[in-house]
Amino acid sequence: MLVPLVVGVDGSESSLEAVDWAVDEAARHAVPLHLMHAAAPGQDASGPITAASQRAGGGAAGVPLSSKVLRDDAASALVGEGHKAFALVLGSSGLGELSGLLLGSVSLAVAARADCPVIVVRGSQEHRAGRFGSVVVGVEDGEGSDTAVEFALREAHIRRCELVAVHAWSAPLGALSEPLPGSWYALEAHRRPPAQVLDDALRGPAKQYPDTTVTRRVIEGPARRALLGAAAEADLLVVGAGARHGRPGLQLGLINHALLHHAPCPVVVVPQK
Structure with a gap:
């Protein structure tokens, strides 16, 4: 049985x-x-539910559709549905007492607690x-992006589009701005040259999708x-999130918070497995 793409509607x-975005995504996959x-x-x-069902029914043909009402708070209900979901899809704002605050409350809470990818549909x-x-x-740099890279490559492959892998780096104060051999990287054994970070992250996943064009961008400056x-x-921005140390849920961090609030396109937060 195929796991569904779940959309929270209000x-x-x-x-x-x-819902519009999710219909197309469900059809792609x-x-x-x-x-x-x-x-x-x-x-x-x-x-x-009626409004969302009518909207979905006018989208891509052939997508099996179901619906459910849960008597629970939105974040807990969505996190629960995420245990058996391909991904969770949310809008970027809502109605009622959470009007204008959905991203700050429900979406952020779901992104920090779900064990499946969470997609916030935003942008023009x-x-x-x-x-x-x-x-x-x-x-x-590290292992926090592995699952996100796999997700992003699969998305680029199924959309038949380019994958742009971005790694931002900053040299320590007073160091050379160019990561040359023998520079500050040699003094910090735990750090890899920026280009190597991308190469290492892409090496394995890219073998699964050899026909997908991958562009590497090493950018000096803030990741945000x-x-x-x-x-x-x-069309899509994908980021990873690692587990919190000693606590349930994910560590979104300041960068992911900023992207969820300000990205000009849909954002996916992928839990690191």
Whole structure:
């Protein structure tokens, strides 16, 4: 049985835009689409599900569609559905008491707790419609990006578009700005040259998709600025998130928080496995 792509809906235009995006994504991956709405006990929950079902029905043909209403808070309901989901898809703003705060509350809470990829659909119609032909993935030094790179390569492959792998780096204060042999990298054995970080991260996953074009970008400067700049001409921005030490959930970090709030295109947070 195929695991579904799950969309959280609340009746807002933002969540309906997420449904539009999710229909296309489900069709690309040939997985069912599952609409989920969380409502308080006694609250009429038919409206958001009906609107979302009608919207999904007008999208890509052939996508199996189901829906569910859970009497729970939105974040907990979505995290629970994520245990058996291909990914969770959310809009970037919502209705009701969370109006204008969905990203700051529900989406961030879900992204920090879910054990499957979480996709926040944001940005202009041009970015949501996949018109740039590019998927961007952020690659950090270490193992925190492995699963994100695999996810991003699969997305680029199935979309038949380019993958842009971005690694941002900063030299220690007073060091050479160019990572030359024998420079400060030789003094910091735990650090790899920026180009090697990308090569190491891409080597294994790229073998699975040899026909996918991969562009490497090594950018000196803050990762936030580098990734937002690359996302300006992307259909999707993919980042990883590692587990918290000694606590359940994921460590999103300041960079991922900034991207979820400000990226010009849909953002995927992929838990590191």
